[in-house]
Amino acid sequence: MAYCDTLIIKIASRCNINCTYCYMYNLGDDSYKNQPKFISQTTIDEAVKKIGEHCKANNVTKFTFIFHGGEPLLMPKDKFVEMVEKMEMLKNDGITISYSLQTNAILIDEEWCSIFDKYNIGVGVSIDGTKEINDKYRVDKQGKGTYDKVIKGIEISRKYQKGHLGFLSVINLDLDPMAAFQHMKSINALSADFLLLDLNHDTLENEKYDVEKTPSANWYIKIFDKWFSSSEEERIQIRLFDVIIHRILGGLYSIDNIGSGENSVLVLETDGGLEAVDVLKICGDGFTKDNVNINTHNFQDALNAPLAEIYYNSGKYLPKKCLACPVNEICGGGYLPHRYSSKNGFNNAPVYCNDLLKLITHIQNAVIDGMPEELIKESEIQKLTYENALQIIEETLPTIPEPEYAKKLESFRNLEYEVV
Structure with a gap:
């Protein structure tokens, strides 16, 4: 049975800056306008109660x-503390609670730092490379760059x-990857992640992205080669690379964009809506709305909603091309x-399919090169080039039957597409 062990809480549905690529506000979903500014x-209270029950x-x-x-951090500090104190009560039921927070860092002050320390809240900061690149895309409401304010918060x-x-x-892609990597080093980052721009098959052409x-x-790959050749003392933690290597070596660790594990995550909106991951908002206005609300439903209701079920099982509900791929257990689709398109719903390989295949095969071969000969023989692991992987997919794809869950994936297609 599906379960939830992570809740992303949208404690504020407004922002103090206006990133051009933001999936919350600038990629076609306007549902935030109908939601309270704060939870x-x-x-x-209702969420904590039902989390305990779940x-x-x-x-x-x-x-x-x-x-x-x-x-x-737009939420008033006293309301934030009141909220966390309620969550702390779950520890009385023997549940280990952990917290993290994602911020643009502009509003960080000494008092916020005290709150983070008191409740052991891990803090992630969003910043896009050098000042020039960051200030081109991560701008305030007046269109001015935010880099200097972010650095001050850091x-x-x-x-x-x-x-x-x-x-x-x-x-x-306009920023040299080594400049991006060195920038992380320059701000003394101990852990970082580099995220793909959120595109789907409908928006791919607008961005003029050449998948081939x-x-x-x-x-x-340029960052990975530099990162992988660094000493353990010099190497910062880059989650994407860590997860891929872990999967290559047979580990089960997954995140929602890499790996075949279940995605036991739900999102709680400020109006109480319990939804699948928020980035799905790029698929259309109101796309994530399953009419499930914490005030009238429970977590199992949310997990059983059609979109949440697809998201929970996205590492297993793979389209045929992914099933034919020799690295699908690492990639998880x-x-x-x-993966979304108006034509086929989620029954597509991701727009970054070739990118992921090329990156994973490159990392796998680098890992094999660093393994002792005896271990290579014992594990029977073999190198796989990107070109060979493409050939395997081409040869295997015609032999793959349409999976039973394909209708679920296609149920999210835009019916208006068929009329056009």
């Missing part, structure tokens, strides 16, 4: 809250907060939002 304490019914002993927005955090910051950066040339894979 209410009544909704938090954990007990499903033997979930560890639960994670991720505070998100919009910009979560400095305040490091002065007053005990825990280290993690960093998220959306990759920009695998520009994102080429970008990642990539990120579900990147």
Whole structure:
């Protein structure tokens, strides 16, 4: 039975900046306009109550809250503390609770740092490479760059907060990847992740992205080679690379955009809506709305909703091309939002299919090159080139029957597409 052990809480549905590529506000979903600016304490009360019930019914002993927005630090500090104190009560039921928060860092001050330390809240900061690139895309409401304000927030955090910051950066193909990597080093990042720009098959053409040339894979590979050749002391943690290597070596660790594990994550909106992952908003206005609300439903209701079920099983509900792919257990079909098209719903390989295949085969071969000869023989692991992998897919694809769940994937297609 599906279960939830991680809840992304949209504690604020507004933001203090206006990133051009933001899936919340600038990619066609306007549902935030009909939602409260902040989540209410009544909704938090109901969420905490039903989380306790859900954990007990499903033997979930560890639960994670991720505070998100919009910009979560827009929430008044006293309301934030009141909310966390309610979540702390779950520990009385024997549930281990952990917290993280994603912010643009502009509003970080000494008092916020004290709150983060008191409740052991891990903080992630969004920043896109160098000042020039960041200020082109991560702008304020007046269109001005935000880099200097973000750096100031980082400095305040490091002065007053005990825990280290993690960093998220959306990759920009206009920025030299080594400049992006060195920038992370220059701000003393200990952990970071570089995210693909959120595209699907409907928006791919607008971005003029050439999937055959695998520009994102080429970008990642330059960073990976430098990162992988670094000493353990010099190497910062890059989640994407860590997960891929873990999967190559037979580990089960997955995240929602890499790996074949279940995605036991739900999103709680400020109006109490319980939904699948928020990036699915790029698929259309109101796309994530399944009419499930924490005030009238429970977590199992949300997990049983059609979109949430597809998201939960996205590493297993793979289209035929992914089933024919020799690295599908590592890739898990990539990120579900990147598979969508109006024509076929989610019954497509992700738009970054070739990029992921090229990156994974490159990393796998680098890992094999670093393994002792005896271990290679014992594990029977073999190198696989990107070109050979493409050939395997081409030869295997005609032999793959349409999976039973294909109708579920296609049920999300836009019916208007067939009329056009």
